[in-house]
Amino acid sequence: MQLVTFERREDRDGGGDTQGSLSEAALGFETLDWSGLRARRLGAVIPPGPRAGDIVDLNRALLVRLSFDDVGAPEAQADSLLPSDMVEFLRRGASARRAAEESFAWVLDSVERYDAPDLVRAGVALPSRSVHLCAPVPRPGKIIGVARNYASHALERGQREPPEQPVLFIKSSSSVIGPGAEIVIPRASQQVDYEAELAVVIGSRARNVAVEEALGCVAGYTAANDVTARDFQNTRGQHFLGKSCDSFAPLGPVLLTADEVSDPQDLGLRCVVSGELRQDARTKEMIFPVSELISFASKLMTLEPGDVILTGTPAGVGAASDPPRWLHDGDVVDVEIDAIGRLRNYVRQE
Ligand code: ZN
Numbered sequence: 228m229q230l231v232t233f234e235r236r237e238d239r240d241g242g243g244d245t246q247g248s249l250s251e252a253a254l255g256f257e258t259l260d261w262s263g264l265r266a267r268r269l270g271a272v273i274p275p276g277p278r279a280g281d282i283v284d285l286n287r288a289l290l291v292r293l294s295f296d297d298v299g300a301p302e303a304q305a306d307s308l309l310p311s312d313m314v315e316f317l318r319r320g321a322s323a324r325r326a327a328e329e330s331f332a333w334v335l336d337s338v339e340r341y342d343a344p345d346l347v348r349a350g351v352a353l354p355s356r357s358v359h360l361c362a363p364v365p366r367p368g369k370i371i372g373v374a375r376n377y378a379s380h381a382l383e384r385g386q387r388e389p390p391e392q393p394v395l396f397i398k399s400s401s402s403v404i405g406p407g408a409e410i411v412i413p414r415a416s417q418q419v420d421y422e423a424e425l426a427v428v429i430g431s432r433a434r435n436v437a438v439e440e441a442l443g444c445v446a447g448y449t450a451a452n453d454v455t456a457r458d459f460q461n462t463r464g465q466h467f468l469g470k471s472c473d474s475f476a477p478l479g480p481v482l483l484t485a486d487e488v489s490d491p492q493d494l495g496l497r498c499v500v501s502g503e504l505r506q507d508a509r510t511k512e513m514i515f516p517v518s519e520l521i522s523f524a525s526k527l528m529t530l531e532p533g534d535v536i537l538t539g540t541p542a543g544v545g546a547a548s549d550p551p552r553w554l555h556d557g558d559v560v561d562v563e564i565d566a567i568g569r570l571r572n573y574v575r576q577e
Pocket of ligand 1: 422424537
C-alpha cells in the first residue's frame with residue numbers, strides 16, 4: 228500500500244479545485260496551502276483503475292464496514308482497531324495492519340460495484356483534490372541520519388577512505404514538513420543545501436537485531452530531503468543545529484509499505500533543483516545498506532515504530548560545486564525515488 232497522512236480540506240475552502248492534490252504532488256505541479264489546523268488522518272492511495280489516485284480514509288472505511296455489520300459502538304471500535312495517527316497505527320502492529328489491508332480491499336472492491344454504498348458521500352474515498360498531504364510520519368519519535376553513506380558523496384566532501392562503521396547523527400523531529408510545504412532558509416544561515424535520501428520508517432521495535440532480520444523491522448520507505456545549513460554543520464561544529472532547523476526534514480509524498488519494495492538497495496534516487504538534475508544515483512551505492520544501518524543502530528539504542536532513518540545522500544550536493552550552489556528563495560527542490568514518487572518543496576527566505 229501507499230500510505231499517506233492527510234488533512235481534509237475544509238468546506239469553507241469552497242470545495243474548489245485550485246489547491247494541491249496527491250496526483251499533482253506526485254507530478255509536482257501543486258501549490259499547497261497549509262494554513263489552519265485540520266485533523267490528520269491515515270490514508271491509502273487507490274492504485275490505477277477506478278478512482279485511481281483518490282485517498283481512502285482507512286479508519287472511516289472500517290467504521291462504515293462495522294456500521295453495516297451492526298457492531299455496537301462502531302466509532303470506538305474503529306479507533307481502537309485502526310488509529311488514524313501514523314505512529315499510533317504502526318505501534319499497533321500486525322492487527323492494525325490487517326485491519327487496514329482488509330478495509331482497503333473492501334473499498335477497492337466497492338468502487339468497482341455499481342450497487343456499493345456511496346463511498347464519496349460517506350467520506351471514505353476522497354477525491355485527491357479534496358485533501359492536503361502531510362509528511363507520512365508528521366512527528367517521528369526520532370530521526371537518525373547517516374553521514375557519508377555513499378562513497379561518491381564522501382569523496383566530494385574530501386573523505387577517500389570509507390568509514391569502518393556507520394556514522395550516525397540525530398535530527399530534530401520538529402524539522403519535519405510534508406510535500407508541497409516550504410523549506411525556510413533561516414536568517415542566520417547563508418549556506419543551506421539539499422540532500423536527496425531514501426528514508427526508512429521503522430515498523431516494529433528493534434533492539435540488537437541481526438542484519439538478516441533487520442528489514443523485518445521496516446514498515447516502509449519514503450523520500451526525504453536532509454536539508455542542511457552547511458555554515459553551521461561544518462564551520463561552527465553545530466552538526467545537530469545545522470540539520471535541525473525548522474522545515475529541514477521534508478518527507479513524503481507516500482509511505483510505500485515494505486511488502487511492495489522487493490529490494491531497498493535497488494532504487495533510483497534523484498534530486499532536481501529548479502529544473503536542474505543535481506543528484507542521480509542508485510541506493511545500491513550505499514556503503515552500509517539499510518539492513519546494516521538498522522542492525523548497527525539497534526546494538527546501542529531501541530528503534531521504535533515511527534522512527535525514521537535517513538540513509539545518506541549521494542554525490543551532487545550544492546556544497547561540492549565550485550563555487551558552492553546554495554538554495555535560494557524561489558528555488559523548487561524535487562527529491563524523486565523510484566516507486567515512491569516525487570517529493571516537491573519550495574524554498575523561501577525567512
Ligand atoms: Zn544526509
